[in-house]
Structures are given as C-alpha cells and as structure tokens.
Amino acid sequence: MTLIDGPRRAVVIGGGVGGLAAAALLGSEGWDTTLFEARDEIGGRAGSWERDGFRFDTGPSWYLMPEVFEHFFRLLGTTAERELDLVPLDPAYRVYSDPSTGLAPLDVRSGRAEATALFESVEAGAGARLDAYLDSAADAYDLAVSRFLYDTYETTAGLRDPAVLRRVPRLAPLLTRSLASHVERRFTDPRLRQILEYPAVFLGGSPYGVPSLYHLMSHLDLGDRVLYPRGGFTELVSAIARLAEASGVAIETGARVTAITTEAGVATGVELVGGHRVPADLVVSGADLHHTETRLLPRAEQTYPEEWWRSRTPSPGALLVMLGVEGRLPQLAHHTLLFAREWRANFTDIFGARPRIPAPASLYICRPSATDPSVAPPEHENLFVLVPVPADPQLGHGGIDGGGDASIEAAADEVIAQIAEWCGIPDLAGRIVVRRTVAPGDFADDFGAWRGNALGLAHTLGQSAVFRPRNASRRIEGLSYVGASTLPGIGLPMCLISAELVVKRLRGDRSPGPVAEPARV
Template sequence: MSPAPHPAGQAGPRTVVIGGGFAGLATAGLLAREGHQVTLLEQLDTLGGRSGRWSAQGYTFDTGPSWYLMPEVIERWFTLMGSSVHEHLDLRRLSPAYRTFFQDHLDAPPVDVESGREQAVALFESLDPGSGAVLQEYLDSAAEAYELAKEHFLYTDFHRENLARLAVPAVLRRAPRLAQLLGTSLQRFVASRFTDPRQRQLLGYPAVFLGTSPDRAPAMYHLMSHLDLTDGVQYPVGGFAALVDAMAELVRDSGVEIITGAQVTSINLQDGSPTSSRAARLAVRAAERFPALSSRRRPHPQVQGVTYLPRGEGDAAPVSLGADVVVGAADLKHLQTALLPDGQRAPESRWEKRDPGPSGVLVCLGVRGELPELVHHNLLFTADWEDNFGRIQRGEALAAETSIYVCKTSDTDPGTAPEGCENLFILVPMPAVPAWGRGGVRTAEVDEPGDEMVERVADAAVDQLARWAGIPDLAQRVQVRRTYGPGDFVAQFNAWSGSLLGPGHTLKQSAMFRPGVREPGVDGLFYAGSSVQPGIGVPMCLISAEVVRDAVRRDGVRSGGSAARTEGAAC
C-alpha cells in the first residue's frame, strides 16, 4: 500500500512506539512507510521483547516463540515493507512436525505427527480405526473457520466503520455456526467427535498457545489444527532471533530511529475534556469494551509524547520526546495503570475479572552428546488434564509430573550447539504468580541458581523428560543451564502477573471482546501486541500492527509540530 499523502512541505506525524517486540517493530515499520517520523523505544538492550535470546559456551537459545505458524501472515508484513521473507530467512519445513509422549502410553513408542492432511488422517486411523473420516470433517471445519477469521475477524478493530465487513453473506449465513463455536468449549467440541484420549490431547493442546486451556477456549479455535496438521510447521534458521533481526533491518531501512535501553516512564498528554467524573469513566470503559460503539466526536485529551530514562552510567536525565501519535506495543495493563497520568489511568479493579493467562518456567539446557530420543518439537502430555490445567488456573503448585513442551533446535539448526551436542528449551506452563520468583544461570563460569520454586519446577521437568524419553543420564550431561520464572517476565517485560504470552483467549477476551487498539479516552494513543486485538502469537502481533495503521489512517492524524526532544524535564 502506498504511504498516505501529506501536504506539500509538511513532514508526516511524529510517532513514538513503546516496545521493540514483534508488534512494536511491525507497527513502527508500517507507520514509517505511511510517512510518519517514527522513534521506537525499547527498555531492554536487545530487540524482540518476549522473543528473547541467550548464549553461553557455544550454545544459543531462543527464549520465546518457537513455532513458526501462519507463514502467509508473516509474508504479508514483509511484502508491505517492500521485501519478502525469503530474502531474509532460510525456512525449513519440519518432519515430523512434532513428537508426542503420552503418560498412559510410555510403554509404547512416542507418536510422531507429520503435517499434511493425508498424514494426519492416517495417524488418527492408527490411533482409533474409523476416526480418519471424522478428522477429515474436523479439518474441513478448521480450514473454513481459519479462512473466515482471516477475512473478517482478524484484520479489524471492530470499529463501527468496520462492522460492514461482518454484515456480508459469507458471515451471515454462518452466523448460527459461529454462535455455536463461540458458545462451546474446545474441549467439549473435540470430545463430542473423538474418544481416544491421545487424539483429544492432540487437538486440544493448541489452546495453551492461546494462553488458556481447552475447557476455557471457545471451539472457534479448533482452527489451530488447520495450522499444524494441514499447513505444517516451519523453522527459520537462526531461530526467531533471525526473524527479529530481519524485521529490525527493514524497520531501520524505512527510516525508523530505534533506541534501546530506553525505559518509558510516562505517556504525556495535553489538556482536554475532564474524564474524572463517574459518567465519563463509564463512557470510556464502555468504549474500550465495545469499540464499535465508540464516538470520536467527544473532545479528549491529546497525546503529547513520552518521557523516558536512557540507560547509562550514573543518574541519567529523563528525556521528553514529543509526538502526535504514541503506540504502546507493550503490556496493556502496564501502559494503562503505570504510564498514563493519574486522571487517565485505568483502575486496578478493571483488571480483577480479567485472565492474564498462564505464566511458565523456561529452562535452557546445553547438553553434552546427542539426543536422538527427541525431535525439534516435543510435547509431553499428562493423563489428567483437568488436574493439570486446574492447578494452573487456581494458582496451585504443579503436580510431580505435568504437561511440558521441549524444543531441540539443534535438530534442525546445528549451529545452535557445539558439534556433537544439543540445545534444549523446556517450557513448563504454570500459574501466573510473580511471587514464585525468578530464574538463574549455571555455566562453567557462573553458578547463580534462581529462586526455590522456579528451580524446583525446572528440576522436576528435567527429571520427567529423562524418564519419559528414556534419557536416564540427562541431568548429568547438562553443561549449561538457565532458567526463567514469572518474576523475570515482570522485570523484563512488565508482564501482568508474570503472564507468559498475554491475556488468555477465553470467550470474554476474544475478538470484539478483547481490548481494542485505540485508547478510548485519549486522542492519538494506540495499542499493539498480544494484549489487544486480535491476540496472542507472532502472527497476531503483526496483524495488530496493520490494525493500528488503519486506525491511525481513519483518525487522519497530522503533524502537530511538537516533536522536540528535551532532557531533564517532562513534557
């Protein structure tokens, strides 16, 4: 798409993006292509946000996303930036897509899942003869739901001007079906079609990637099975860090100024109509809850810029950066409750009934010797999911054996480990309880273990993997180990309650019920990322960037001329 025009001799709007993760990079790049003068501020020293990276003793780890799904969405962003994925990344299709270990079937070989409809049908037939035809119908439904979501529900903020996209025959004739999918849980939807517990887990586990559980995710999300069972799973050589680097290169080439080590301390506003009255607060809350009903005619405070602290030696002076547009591509709760002025901050009570999604313990292991027992992606499923997910939801300690995910990147990308060695990344979903602490580092040079609960969960996961996969000496072969816990996600990303992915995709936090990309009470303030529409995941974050771009276009933001940077005082 061509950049929006600006009057002759007038520079485009001055825009500040808070956060250098996928959503921040994607939004900064698209707005720069629109003619905006964009500055991106990232509080860490590296870009990528939750898509972190860590290296030690020849081992390299992604510490965030690891499943490369919805490739057409990622390709679309690169195309909008005037490039292509294949100009920047070396993608490898995984075979098998992933390996599964089932607690009740440890005496049998693990089940490998190959991508492709024929392969998936053959697998289900082998697990439960006669179920292949049922899977065919299930995958047809998943494909239809996915295409419908892409066409009508993902690339929109449900603003009143976009509602016409929903009032079309393709949506209206499927309205009863959509209502059923939204009103039924994924767990119930799957259980009504498949009786084999292994099949139910294969089809239900994608809910975890949406920050929730199969019994709380709407059945609409059965579309996830189209992505892994039909479309397939790929891997970018160099990991998701390579994707971050490629995006950062394109964003810089588009003219974006990127400043790392910049901790934003406030979003600054110009005076507008008071919003402290109860009626005004209720109006703002209603507009946030139902963006389609919001009105842009009420005068609001106007965003003026941000203040940030640059990281440096000694006491750094605060820097005030003027802006016509501010995009918060960070945790929404942090933005609304910590960075806005007192009169505009969202009350804590607004978040009490929302679901932050699970947290997790991450374990990076550098292992001596090869591990043929594992493939690139591995899933370990406990038999009692009700107990497993219930503990996470209730904030209770995990059972001795729990469902975990293990990634062996070195299976596809040997450069991520020394020759003859392997790197493992273990994710243990756990309650969002920041008090359970932070992780630590153990290498040949450093011995700084993390907090007790985090290390206990990590130890149990390593022991469980050793037993289930038949690697009895796994712990003794570990040369490098780093752990992360809920406290790390709070410290590094200001994550609400140490959430690992973002607010979970329950019915009340999906589609039009998820917070929108516009701050209803402030003109010129927008949000991108996993906290807002359309939701969790790298592709969703890239889509949110397009939704923000379109919202900024719709508002017709022009340069206000207040783009000066000053040190030592707030705006």
C-alpha cells in the same frame, strides 16, 4: 483516529515484535519514527540468550500462519523468502504420554493425508472424523483471517457482512462450547484428544476455557506446514528491525519510557528515565498493556484501569528451562510435547482456585539443534523447555546454573527428571553443561507482564475478537496499542496483524480484511 494528514512524528514504546512491526510500517508510511526499548536488546519475549557456544530463543519457537508473515513482508516491499531461510519440519512434532498409560509416542506429520492416516492408525474411524474436523477448521480459519483478525472493530460492519451472517448457525455452537467438549465428542484416544486440545495453550488458555471456534488452530499444524527460520527466531526479529531501519526508524535500546505525556486529551510524546521528554504526534505502546495503562498514564486518562483488570484472565505463566546438553538426543524431535495423564487436573493446577506448578506437567520441548547446527557446539544439543504454570510472580525467579529461587530450581529438576524418564534419556541430567531458568517473577520484572503471565490476555470468549482491548485509547487521541493483549491476540502472527491494525486506524480503513499489498514486490 485519523492523523495521516497531520504532523508525522511517531514514538513507539517497546522493541518486541509488535513494536518493531508497528515502527516498520509507520516508517514505510512516511512517519518520522523513533522506537524506545527499555532493555539492552530488542525482541521482547522473542529474545535470545547465548552462552558457551549455545544460542537459545527465549520465547516463541513455532512458525505458524506463514501467509501472515508473507503478507507483512510484502507490505514492506519484500518477501519471507528474501528475509528468512525457512525449513519445513518433519515430523512437525512428537508426542510422549505418561509411561504409566502404556501409550506409545506418536510422530505427527503435517498434511491432511498424513494426519488422517495417523489418527486412523490409532483409533478406527478417527481418520474420517479428523478429515471432517479439518474441513471445519480450515473454514473457521479462512473466516478468521478474512473477516475477524484484521478488523479494528471501529464499526460492526464486518460482523454484519453476509459472508459472516450465513455462517451464524455454524458459528454459534463453536462459540458456546469449549474446545475440549468439541474434541471429546469426536475422539476417544487420549493422545488424539490432547493433540487437538493442546493448541489452547498457544492461545494462552485451557481447552476447557477457550471456545471451540479455536479448533481452527489444527488447520495450522495438521492441515498446513510447521516451519522453522534457520538461525532461530532472532532472525525474524533482526529482519523486522532491519526493515524498520531501512524505512528510517531510529531504534534506541536502554531507553526506558516512564510516562506518556498528554495535553487536553491528546498524546504529546513520552518521558524517559531522567526526565527527558520526546515530543510526538502519535505514541504507539508495545509495552505490556497493563503496564502502559496503569504505570504510564494517570488514572483519569486510562482506558483500562486497575479495576478493569480484576475481572480479566491472564494467560498462564511459564517456567522456562534452557539446557545445553553434551551428546545427541535423537529421542526428541525439533518440537516435542509431553502430555500428562491427569490432563484436566493439569489445567486446574494452572487456572483453578488453588493454583500450583503441575507435577508431572504437560510440557513442551524445542530442540532446534535437530534442524539447525548453528545453535549449539558440535556434538551438543540445545533444549528449550516450556512448562505452563500459574500466572503469579510470587512463584519466584529463575537464574543461571541453578542460581534461581530454590522452588523454581527444584521444579526445573523435576522437569528434567520427567523428560529423562518419559523420553528414555536416563543420563540427561548428567550431560547438562549449560542451564538457565526463567519464571513468572522474571516476566513481571523484565517485561512488566501483568501477573507475570507469559503470553498476554487469554483467549476466552470474553477476551477475543470484538471483546478484546482495541488498538487505540478511548481517552487519549493519538495513543495506540500494539501487542499480544490487544487485538487480535497472542502469538507472533497476531502481533504483526496488531501493528497493521494501528496503520489501518490511521488510514481510516475500517474494512475487515488485510491492507492491500503493493502491486509488485
């Protein structure tokens, strides 16, 4: 699909990071671009919520793959340093185990020397094994960035590149065995295994289900640095929106798209609530891919119809618990992970045949007030807790101050009690002054998320790289897709790359690497 020489009116559906990034790049390419966001605020899953002096990021909270953000900003004539105040975290994160294991908490610091020293202190010989593991992770990451993530897969040329073919003997085993089996052949201590396996959750999957090629994720938190944009991830959203508007993009909130209009197999624009039609020569949907395909298009024009989704695997759902807490919480780092003793059973609860909310759960806590005093009143803390749960909107809805469904609030109570016990904060529940829960039912209602999932399509082998939904419709010319369920996948950096893939298609650029940056920024 190459429309760059034709009319240049574009409509972007959805103001999440992928939609905003696509709009910004299209504006910089000279397209007359309008973005419609159904909600009253932009950001999508990377949203923000404020109450009583607390400001919570309601979605992504890890700033990884900094070179992807830097590349995106440079494409728009600026840099991450100009747009964001990035702070390195030390420790990168803290890990607590179930108290019944008797295992001590670990502080994980980024950097090869620090990580290998930690592993060696826990398990004799593990430092050298981690060193080799990180060599492999760095090589896989470099290959992914240079050959896989920025490829539109319109041709197989990138896969046939000699640089890829030379690595086939090493790649094949990484694609055919799970991340868990890859890790557990090398390390014995459960904490070390869990540190290396938990990144599967960031990919929307289980370490027993994602291929071991994704051990490359450990290059990011152990080999590289973990950063935080001061002010929270709303600052990233604001920066992208600011750059989009500087490129001439019009951003309209409270504007729900109800249909993508077409004529003779070509996208002609969108229809909004109330029947108003907006013409366009290019439509880019950053809405949930399932919603886009099954709600905004008639069946005959769907590339990914309902029956296609029946054999697909969603990421987990999420129970989010946002807490404003009186007093300090030094027991928690900026990022803290709690790992359940029954590790495999935890993932079976989420992905298995009889899904349920795990208890006790392996969970993640973000305490941004450890780094950023702007997110909480003085002498208070801001906690964002994420519990992976089954992708099922029937689990219920959350609410404010205990106002969600009874089962969701009960699960949140259990999570608060778990944090209190495992992290040594016995009075935690009594110090909570602000509370909000979000559950899979909210993800389904607020974002049109398929099955109420929190992240997008899981990165199983059959849903990664060349097997992942492409960034353009096969049925409708002039209809593109952006976001976590399309190429290249889940996470903020992937959404930025997804936006770039839309532009590459428009340019007719079929190279496997990133678009060339301007000579001077």
